[in-house]
Amino acid sequence: MRVAVAADHGGFRLKMAVTGWLKEAGVPYDDLGTFSEEAVDYPDQALAVAEAVRSGACDRGILCCGTGIGVSIAANKVPGIRAALCHDTFSARAAREHNDANVLTMGQRVIGPGLAEEIVRVWLSASFQGGRHARRVGKIAQIETKYCRCGVEEEK
Template identity: 50%
Template sequence: MSSKTIAIASDHGGVELKAQLAKALADWGWGVLDLGTDGPASVDYPDYAAKVAEALKAGKAARAVLLCGTGIGISIAANRFRHLRAALVHDAFGARMCRQHNDANVLVMGGRTIGPEVARDCLKIFLETEFEGGRHAGRVAKFSE
């Protein structure tokens, strides 16, 4: 697995925030696997969730970021894949808890619902926070049953 690479993808509703977060990742020394989309033309968010699922399964990235307008649709699409634990977050606390308690491997945010500064904070916390394990490990294991 590429432990220093983060996959990132969005539909048209998250494309601007995706570009900002990809730049932040690169500035922080992470490799960025940009899986699209790259413009404002309408696209289907489930296709981008599938691209991230494929990249994580193939070991091309350690974790991922997904974005759509609200984050809701793409998080639903992502969680259809058993090996993804996609967490829609809106703030730093959610970003921390999704890692500590849920071992989330995909951070989801809404390009139209979160500002770039908060999104960068969430991403940084998501990358720096470890899974606690312990009492949470058994619960997380049930996600893939």
Template identity: 45%
Template sequence: MNKQLLGVASDHAGLELKRTLVAELEKRGCVVREFGTTTSDSCDYPDFAHAVGNAIQAGEIERAILVCGTGVGMSIAANRHKAVRAVVCSEPLTARMSRQHNDANVLCIGARIVGIGTAIDIVDSFLGAKFEGGRHATRVAKINLE
């Protein structure tokens, strides 16, 4: 698993899964930058997705993991940032392929959708895969409209 700086954030629904993933990542030697939330109080997922998106846009981090109830809200908010290619994954194959073919840099996971074992497998697949470039680079270059 890559030792690069990895951003991690969640809303209240994803807090417990995020905490478990952070502990697992740190145990493996990953450097994690926490973007919130730190409490189970109700909060708004876009605040955390935008904090991560801004950090990616500024070059402070290259990749991130966002956790909310389904992963969808975080993905929608994060994808508003030009430098972000966020993907919701509920199984490892999509996570691996999103890196290899789409150069995804933000993984979104639904804490109400997958269990911890599957979430760890998804993270491993995402972080372990590399963008293949080639014909995929041409396609990725067409994503941004500006």
């Protein structure tokens, strides 16, 4: 499994803690930025991770910002991405098992590095349970298809 990781300036330190843990755990990852606490726009980092996951270059993604909210909203605009904001291990496990979340988002101003590392560990080790959950994830994909005109120019 390969993981795409990125953060804005508000999540930079949390991203560094997460990548440190990934390296220590032997989990391959691509660090897509940012590389300092200099201000950047979180949608850019969210898009980079979402596109890496959507394209198959990475199997999953992790995004950090101040709260985890902005990157979650932005990543979820990319078709096929199911980004889940998690600040506890119960939600992280459920996001994988029930929602097949392929992107995890967290907030540096909300949780500390120790808890973030535990959330990542739980999220990476959990598997989608399928069954009734697959039907529901399928319905999410149907909503996406209904409202997404991906690659189609708007009619005038």
